[in-house]
Amino acid sequence: xxxxxxxxYQQVASELRRAIYSGDYGPGAQxxxxxxxxxRHGVSRNTVRLAVAELVNEGLVTRAPRRGTIVRERRxxxxxxxRELQRRPTGExxxxxxxAVSQEGRAPSQHIDVLALVPxxxxxxxxxxxxGDLALVRRRLRFVDGQPYNTNDSYFPFELVGGSEIARxxxxxxxxxxxxxxxxxxxxxxxxxxxxxxxxxxxxDRLQLELGTPVVVYVRVGYDRSDMPVRVAVSVLPADKHxxxxxxxxx
Amino acid sequence: xxxxxxxxYQQVASELRRAIYSGDYGPGAQxxxxxxxxxRHGVSRNTVRLAVAELVNEGLVTRAPRRGTIVRERRxxxxxxxRELQRRPTGExxxxxxxAVSQEGRAPSQHIDVLALVPxxxxxxxxxxxxGDLALVRRRLRFVDGQPYNTNDSYFPFELVGGSEIARxxxxxxxxxxxxxxxxxxxxxxxxxxxxxxxxxxxxDRLQLELGTPVVVYVRVGYDRSDMPVRVAVSVLPADKHxxxxxxxxx
DNA sequence: TCGATGGATTTGTACCAACGAATGGATGAT
DNA sequence: ATCATCCATTCGTTGGTACAAATCCATCGA
Numbered sequence: 001x002x003x004x005x006x007x008x009y010q011q012v013a014s015e016l017r018r019a020i021y022s023g024d025y026g027p028g029a030q031x032x033x034x035x036x037x038x039x040r041h042g043v044s045r046n047t048v049r050l051a052v053a054e055l056v057n058e059g060l061v062t063r064a065p066r067r068g069t070i071v072r073e074r075r076x077x078x079x080x081x082x083r084e085l086q087r088r089p090t091g092e093x094x095x096x097x098x099x100a101v102s103q104e105g106r107a108p109s110q111h112i113d114v115l116a117l118v119p120x121x122x123x124x125x126x127x128x129x130x131x132g133d134l135a136l137v138r139r140r141l142r143f144v145d146g147q148p149y150n151t152n153d154s155y156f157p158f159e160l161v162g163g164s165e166i167a168r169x170x171x172x173x174x175x176x177x178x179x180x181x182x183x184x185x186x187x188x189x190x191x192x193x194x195x196x197x198x199x200x201x202x203x204x205d206r207l208q209l210e211l212g213t214p215v216v217v218y219v220r221v222g223y224d225r226s227d228m229p230v231r232v233a234v235s236v237l238p239a240d241k242h243x244x245x246x247x248x249x250x251x
Numbered sequence: 252x253x254x255x256x257x258x259x260y261q262q263v264a265s266e267l268r269r270a271i272y273s274g275d276y277g278p279g280a281q282x283x284x285x286x287x288x289x290x291r292h293g294v295s296r297n298t299v300r301l302a303v304a305e306l307v308n309e310g311l312v313t314r315a316p317r318r319g320t321i322v323r324e325r326r327x328x329x330x331x332x333x334r335e336l337q338r339r340p341t342g343e344x345x346x347x348x349x350x351a352v353s354q355e356g357r358a359p360s361q362h363i364d365v366l367a368l369v370p371x372x373x374x375x376x377x378x379x380x381x382x383g384d385l386a387l388v389r390r391r392l393r394f395v396d397g398q399p400y401n402t403n404d405s406y407f408p409f410e411l412v413g414g415s416e417i418a419r420x421x422x423x424x425x426x427x428x429x430x431x432x433x434x435x436x437x438x439x440x441x442x443x444x445x446x447x448x449x450x451x452x453x454x455x456d457r458l459q460l461e462l463g464t465p466v467v468v469y470v471r472v473g474y475d476r477s478d479m480p481v482r483v484a485v486s487v488l489p490a491d492k493h494x495x496x497x498x499x500x501x502x
Numbered sequence: 503t504c505g506a507t508g509g510a511t512t513t514g515t516a517c518c519a520a521c522g523a524a525t526g527g528a529t530g531a532t
Numbered sequence: 533a534t535c536a537t538c539c540a541t542t543c544g545t546t547g548g549t550a551c552a553a554a555t556c557c558a559t560c561g562a
Binding site: 014017021053057058059076081082186187188189190191192193194195196197198199200201211212214215216239240242243244245246247248249250 | 265268304308309310327332333437438439440441442443444445446447448449450451452462463465466467490491493494495496497498499500501
Binding site: 049063066067068 | 510511512513514
């Protein structure tokens with residue numbers, strides 16, 4: 001007698017979910033093998049795999065041959081978007097990301113590509129560029145403890161930064177924002193847009209994302225004193241590793 | 252001759268992904284039926300379903316019997332967490348959410364449950380409650396144009412608001428923050444934490460989420476003049492419908 | 503002792519078959 | 533013309549089988 005209020009695989013998934021959330025399987029624990037679940041619930045292996053696939057898509061577990069199905073653990077690193085605008089301690093030679101990460105006792109590194117291009121419409125409109133105008137982009141892939149961590153692509157109007165240090169390959173130790181200042185276009189106002197979505201394939205590859213990990217997209221547009229956009233920074237942050245924090249004073 | 256650099260279902264998924272991103276299938280368009288894809292790629296239906304499942308998990312498409320596989324469209328509504336702290340126009344009778352939504356020409360509504368309980372550890376620690384201390388929670392499920400839109404659970408120290416309007420069922424037209432003010436505990440500082448994850452089952456149910464939709468979790472802790480936490484608001488925002496925006500002045 | 507090797511285990515991919523559930527659209531009745 | 537009904541289509545669920553790929557671990561050899 002079946003009292004199937006929902007699909008079998010849903011029932012199996014619920015049972016596993018409950019067990020995980022209740023702590024029966026803590027982070028790092030291995031769930032029963034597919035064969036074991038098959039017998040325990042009296043269903044086919046297809047059904048078991050469908051159930052576990054749900055948990056994978058929810059980001060709860062990962063699977064690997066022979067290793068089995070493992071409960072994931074997550075440790076997020078705190079981001080303070082506001083602090084990136086503040087001056088770091090005098091003499092601090094590193095830019096915002098490197099500084100923040102090493103503050104938490106972890107080892108930052110990054111890979112930078114610098115190139116000029118006609119940006120996508122979304123970027124162009126935020127930078128208020130004309131049709132076909134060039135932008136200079138600094139594409140960063142950042143690592144923490146050797147693992148890919150996030151990406152940060154910063155776009156500048158080419159006209160503005162073409163001849164400056166920003167257009168040169170490699171690190172700018174004191175930070176691009178400092179260079180903008182020196183060019184007379186310090187950012188006095190920024191607008192941050194934050195949303196989330198599932199990653200596309202190239203993001204999965206670049207950031208070595210596991211299945212079921214959404215990404216937070218974080219776009220900052222910086223404006224100078226004359227309200228001209230001088231920088232558009234697009235960050236793609238794997239959701240399981242990032243926590244964004246803002247502190248606001250009520251004025 | 253097979254040049255299978257990756258799994259068959261991955262190849263089919265890539266092909267579909269490419270077609271969607273290139274605009275061959277715009278929002279609302281129906282992908283070929285499973286049977287059609289099966290024939291076109293010469294694979295089994297299971298393999299086709301695996302491929303399409305990938306797109307579903309990426310939030311690119313939805314499936315329904317007889318309707319087929321449809322390319323999703325997304326329209327996000329802008330949130331301004333800062334504005335919720337500002338006074339709304341004098342005489343404006345609605346609270347922040349209702350005001351913001353109707354500003355965009357859409358129809359807000361909500362359902363509120365008010366209850367007292369011993370909150371989960373995460374909430375308790377943010378509210379700096381002792382062990383077993385009660386909190387008052389106002390649980391909101393918000394709708395836009397009749398569709399579930401997001402949830403917002405606001406926790407207050409019971410000690411603080413037990414006898415006030417906050418503890419009564421139903422709407423507080425002028426907003427709970429106003430009541431806090433009147434109680435002498437106006438929020439002068441807030442800390443916003445933002446992250447993302449895949450939704451759990453109860454969230455999928457309450458918010459009628461489609462598969463492959465991550466949620467943004469947005470936690471605001473408000474402190475009064477003596478730096479006591481007086482409110483913890485936990486919002487769960489379906490990622491495809493929300494865009495969070497902050498505007499910061501560089502001081 | 504330490505490294506290479508191979509077997510066993512566990513998930514990954516792929517195919518086939520059958521029936522259920524939902525619904526768009528055609529058909530027929532009023 | 534309008535509404536109810538029925539059918540065909542399309543996805544949803546579940547069962548089965550077979551072999552591939554990855555890797556843990558025990559065993560064997562130097």
